[in-house]
Amino acid sequence: MKNFGISLLATLFIFCSCENDKADNNKEIEVNEDVASFKEVGSLKIGGEAAAEISAYDETTKRLFTVNNSATNQIDIIDLSDATSPKKIASIYLSDYNGASNSVAVYGGKLAVALESTTNKQANGKVLVFNTSDYTLIKEITVGALPDMVTFSPDGKYIMTANEGEPNADYSVDPDGTISIIDVTNNYAVTTLNFAAFESQLATLKTKGFRVSKTTKSFAADIEPEYITISDDSKTAWVTLQENNGVAKVDLASKTISSVFGLGYKDFNTVENGIDVSDKDLAVAFTPWKLKGLFMPDAVASYIVNGTPYFITANEGDAREYNGYSDVARLKSLTLDPTVFPDAATLKTDAKMGRLNLVSTEGDTDNDGDLDELISFGARSFTIWNGNFGSLVFDSKNDLDKRSNDFGTYDDARSDDKGSEPEAVVVAKMGNKNILFVGLERTDTVMVYDITNPSAPQYLQSIKTGDAPEGLLFIPASKSPNKRSLLVVSSEGDGAVKFFQPDLN
Template sequence: MRRFLLFALSLTIGITSCKKDKTPGEEPDFFVNEDAATFAEIGTIDIGETGAAEISAYDPETKKLFVVKNENEGLPNQVNRIEVIDFKNPSAMTVISDIGMEPFGGAVNSLTVHSGKLAAAIQAGDKTANGKIVVFKTSDHSVISQVTVGALPDMVTFSPDGKYIMSANEGEPNATYTIDPEGSVSIISVNENYAVTTVNFSSMASQQNALMQKGFRIFGPNSTFVKDIEPEYITISSDSKTAWVTLQENNGIAKIDIPSKTISNIFPLGFKDYSLDGTEIDPTDDNKAYAAAKWPVKGIYMPDAIAVLESNGIPYLFTANEGDAREYDTFVEVKRVKDKTITLDPTKFPDWAELKKDGKLGRLNITTTLGDIDGDGDLDELYSLGARSFSVWNGSNGSLVFDSKNELDKKTVEAETYDDGRSDDKSVEPEGIAIGTVGNKKVAFVGMERADAVAVYDLTNPASPVFLKLLKCGDAPEGLLFIPAKDSPTKKSLLVVSSEGDGVVKVYTPKTIG
């Protein structure tokens, strides 16, 4: 985002400019004394139906908000475009234009803005074919460049310095699993006429067995290491030299060296034990109420969104541990514990008959790809998808620093936004995460798809986040966009939440102090 000089202002309550020691030519920071625990809704706009408001991006130069709009997929009245919203007054947003995707491919999956440029990730009409990143001017929406990337570009982001655009190309298979494209990451050099390098994971293939022993998953039908990996979401270090990419279905995070355009590491994330204190879950949807207890089940973290916060030389990676099952016409990995084809090892589960009842673990959805430790056809361990939490990982070595355990469940129960109908699956489904500075605090926002809410956390100590508040939002929040006060049209911090379930975009802001 661009920085700018703040000239002398009339005194305004809670808003001041301040100078820090800086190198010659560096501009002063803009500071607003805000209370992160006081975020409240100030604006809302409905741009359509299901799929109509998945991701948003904001341009401070034109004060426009760009929002993905995909509707009626596969139907004659299919809609794939970017809605352009006048964001000068977030309390009274209006749609002023749109950018159609027809000339470029199919659905638009993600957006990012930097210095008057809007980059869009657009999948091909056939999602197994290579997609595109198209760059537009935010001023008049004309095309600056379009480049081919890997199959199904699902997320796109600018590096902080604006020199690179990166896309996570998920490479999902077709419905019959007869075509499974390589998962990849594309690195686009903005200053080199948008030259693109698309990197697959072949350089790490020799480590497959070692990675899988630590919880990494390679499990698709007739899969190869390169084709089975599905990149989901990217975050980039403040110096624009390192990227971390969630590999959701595979339960890992890849580390990428941007200047050399190489994958330097993959961190397997392992599993979460729901039989421990503080990790209790409610595994059934037939009790009509939240009833957490310890169970002999493990969660597979499988993060969706990721964000980095650097502190004292440590890159802390924050992940929203949603979980995501592979469910295709010819391959479905999940079954309920009570399914007649699921046999529990009687030695490991002496009470197996009781566990398979509906009021116990019977309705819990588990993966059939893990758990048969000795290869005798029955399950020695049970693994459910997702971790019902957000986590913090050390970005240097991949070690787990913090997990919110079952706090998200508890906070949504208290706020009466918990959906018990999802207890048997992935619970609140943490999906989106964003980090920003509010006043003098670093703050995380965690969006929960099935609770229709966003949790706000104080990151004063990034290794020990502290819950501040729960914000109710639209149906199935997907995109969380934090706009810092210096770039905001209101000169106050803003949180923009885009919800794909109902096409609603909501805006929140905190109170100032003083």
């Protein structure tokens, strides 16, 4: 494999506001950082499992706000004035609001919290807006069911939530999956959008890999929005529809869903896409298999290059597993078409593909009761897509898994499922470079790439994190406590929040 590990110079211009000297306002301070040299500079453990999921930073108070659902539902506040010695200073307890937090975001002294109902998960959720300096509640807004992610637009005019709308255990109640757009400048007026208008496009969407469950009550109910990214000009958002293998494009000015993209399939039957599919073969071998993967992205980020918007997905994959419906099964328990798979008996052994988790409801192309294609969850990669058309520009192939193995963090026990399991993506502007951070949940790693050229990303670095990194946050040097770039990694497996900075050149 070609090694793209190169040392790059990032020149950052930081604008300082000097209160007592107008002549010094907007003074440029030049900071030179090596973007391929991030190292851990601080760490704080705030609890056990599920204690550190998503974090947001307020530059005015130099405080970090982190979701903590390990014991009570709360937001922990961390003093980040010194990243080498972070300290928990307070908590916002959410029991009074009858909800559990899934996500947080900060803008202009306001903290937005996405809150799902703890009494009825299928009921509408809330967004709570707090003051970041004294934690007083500013506004409580009703949104769709199970808001899984919340974010501010870059200009601060909008708050958006991805409302996943998952069904209950027996699948008897399945609320619509929706997107809520909150107009901060209009007294937090909310517009909640569902996907009913796209049901007429389902046949076309299916040809592009978009999927709905076999027992869905309606198209709108089956859609499950997961994560949001908003363009730098605050005009366009892209929302991942993870279980549906799609992405929605949203026009913020008109508050409408303008497009839905099906993401298609990844072909694992090539050398560059080869993966390890067994956790029982006593080896790690990335080889081609007669297998396809649904991208099924979790997190999404976006950026613009030469006027063209791009969105980037972390292709985690996710099954629907409920008492009333499940779409996951191991290959060895399924019937394969004997003509397509004359070696089915061998493939079903544990050392081959028998242990691999498949989408059990997909792949019977002729509807005769056996599988003509093998479809798995996720693509074990990150992908860059054209933001206008949803077309694939670049896929990292098997680079994440192979580099995790080279780094010594690959977990072979996850080979039968989703490999390194890309969970999070964040794009940062560092000097004249666009830098991508990819969080890998099952290898406890963040990988760093230069994506300045969207069609030819360059690998820079691997970083060891806490257990199961869930949330990535990049604080640019202009906003960080010590005027140095800062990567914040929140890990839900061990409740650790870790802080990384690059070396100076």
